[in-house]
Amino acid sequence: MQLALLGAVALLTQNAAAQNMLRFACSQLVVERTDPLVNPGMKYTPHLHQIVGGNSFNISMDPATHDPPAMSSCTSCSFVEDLSNYWTAVMFFKARNGTYKRVPQVGNGGPQGSLINKGGLDVYYIPSGKGFRMLAGNAVNTDASKVSKGNICHRCWQSTDDNQFTGGAPCSGSDTVDIPMSTSCKMIRQTIIFPACWDGKNLDSPNHQTHVAYGQGSGATGGGACPSTHPVKLPQIMYELMWNTSTFMDKNIWPADGSNPFVYSMNLGGPAAHGDYVFGWKGDTLQQAMDKNCNLNKDCPAAGLHAQSADKYNACTKAQQAPEEVDGWLKALPLGEMAIKA
Known part of the structure; x- marks a missing residue:
């Protein structure tokens, strides 16, 4: 990462289109x-992830030798210049008969109108203040009180229209x-906001978290x-995922014990939501994008950014x-044992 990745803090408001920030779609690379990051070199890690970004993603990605911009072909x-990798846990629906099905993902239009995603998620780089990595959230946490609602949150979306904005700024209000x-939640929007403060020295840390920190702001x-x-400001990175739950609204197939039918791939709920990030922008294009006030998912010639078509x-x-x-x-979640079709 360009270590001078600094800039002025920009406030994200509901009228996000008026802000100069990157906001773009990433489709599913692989599930x-x-x-x-957490289990380098391991196949069949403890739980399932959905990964987006550069196709050099692999099970080890040794930071000493792995260079996503040089090793990715798409x-x-x-x-085009963003060969980073972004990944999160996967949401499943848990049926009364004990089977599970992955909840489909769709784009989140927001200020741009429709963003086209084939699975995947939307990524924000909000201006604020090679080999950079970090993790947000805790995959084993079950206590909502240990999570800041301003950093990781969920929102009930009462329509399958992703262009119909619901509520205020991310991780605010009733989130x-x-x-x-x-059953009123036809979609569930998940938001993961990463720390925007860096120690200025370490590109990673043993737990992938202590080299970064959240600032005094919320959301x-x-x-x-x-x-x-x-003390060093980074662009604030945010993931938005839209889980389309509309086909699972028949309460007759929800768990008989009244438990939440929606769980992440760790077989845990919202407090265990987490996201991982490995930096992979070409050269100084991200620095240039912040400096040149590039916006949304558009070409930005001043910074050398080129937006691809969805296909x-x-x-x-x-x-x-x-x-x-x-x-x-599936008969059970893929947790240790291989997944088996129901």
């Missing part, structure tokens, strides 16, 4: 049980750490003032490195 994200469980506001231990980034996929069935009805 598999690998995690080169990216499933909008900008919850827990996954909503109501998608650029991060706020940084603590003295982490181009949708076509960038990768075969599973840990092969198993992850679609359709």
